[in-house]
Amino acid sequence: MRTPNPSSGAPRTAPADLSHAHDSAPRPRRRLAIPVPRGRLAWITGVASSIWLAANTLFWCLLLFPMALLKLALPFAAVRRRVDPVLNGIATAWVSCNTGWFVRIQPQAWDIQGNKDLRYADWYLVNCNHQSWVDIFVLQYSLNRRIPLLKFFLKQQLIYVPVIGLAWWALDFPFMKRHGKAALRKNPDLGRQDQEAARRACAKFSLVPTSVMVFAEGTRFSEDKRASQGSPYRHLLKPKAGGLAVSLNAMGERFRSMIDVTIAYPDGAPSFWDFACGRAGQVVVRMRQLPVPPAFCEADYTRDKAFRTTFHQWLGQQWQAKDDEIEALVSRGKKSAG
Template structure:
């Protein structure tokens, strides 16, 4: 009976998510068509805040259906002093598609609209791909090492896409969101990387460096967000079904070191080393924070069950 009730809850949550998305996306597409037909900076300055307001309302309604259908306990700290009138770089660890809903709920209407770096393939996701395009989410192509070795010019494509996106972000207050690990955490990936962190994959600095290079001192600061699921990382369906007992979010605002501005990440090895040193230090602190939030017993369970959890996670949610 409990399993049946959980499934009904999941179906209800998914239906509310779908209806909410269809409603707000319809408004979004109408406004986006104006921006498409009149691609002028003055028009963008007028339309972009409207598009962001629609997306913010969309996220707020997502929080509403979560409250209606979920029994999850939310433990969120560190968001009270954030402001909506500036530009932020937001960094977070990545474990599940649920992370995006968690970040949106924790930060919505506390900071400017979150804009994510997305894989190029996600542009073709029905309805959502067009919505992300309308909101100027940057789509990046992921090239493997073999392809880059064969054609180094491919690396310039992502740099150009990031720079174009950041030029648009500079027009209105924006929170540029990045998962520095580049992919969701699994035990197999963690082992394959030989990651020096207990709960994290190795961070990648390229997209962050390109954002700083393109936007410069426009950024107010870094928002370092840490998400922890004490009972284990949920799949998207498990979250919809209300099986996530608790979500812990810790947020802190950090200054961006002045030496990271104005450098050439691709061409200056010394600047690149400084960037990696800063990010790795931040990741070391985050890893220790996750261990403290999980506690000794929970951390042991996570370590022991990570492989089983990774195998049990559907391929679509990895």
């Protein structure tokens, strides 16, 4: 097991002006303050952002698909080791273009701490809370070119999304079928099928440096979902341990560390349209690297009841700390705004 290199502890207090800052990056050039788009200007910005995102996606996918066909035609590990880095590089360029645009239209929004001591040529497990589709853009901006391309667990239905669904398949994003509790009680094998699919995906990831991204809540947070779950947390749903546990069991020895990411929106979680219009409000991101316990890489989550209990307790402690941190970040952001 490789010795993790935990973050040395970024300051936990947010800068008063919520400036755009990365811990490990050189100090960025000062950007001119851009007023938050309003009214018709916001609508025009949103349309321009949507067109840019669609055109940028189509451009990079046209470069990606020929390499994907080569990988499909020659499904050998030696070929994958050469083709996968090219595919990941194309996707990374796509992410860079997207984030460059979104940051440009709202440079005042970002407060990011803890994304240092990371290595691009390594493996990471990333765990984050989930409030909005905007979370994905926030994560990509915070971690792009600092760690390998983030690979998400996706719903099986998303493979049919035009263009981008095929791109996700080419990049080996794992597609999972979501089964309700009633279906799982009736047929427990359904859950094991998803876990086996995750294992197969992780086996592919072991060939080249990869970042496996997990939203442990399994869905976006809302007050209605929190109430229906009876969640004990103020800002989070109950975490689902299966995806994390399977990833650790399949690839734990590869992971340099687990990056625990907390995203908070003191002005309220923005929709994609708000984000595209340049009205995201404050975006606060805190990260810390956690060592991967060696026992988690060896135990069988599906069959070992004692390990499941231990794992749930460990994840529950992480989730309580995350909930407390979100409460502090949201409160601090509201005070600074007032």
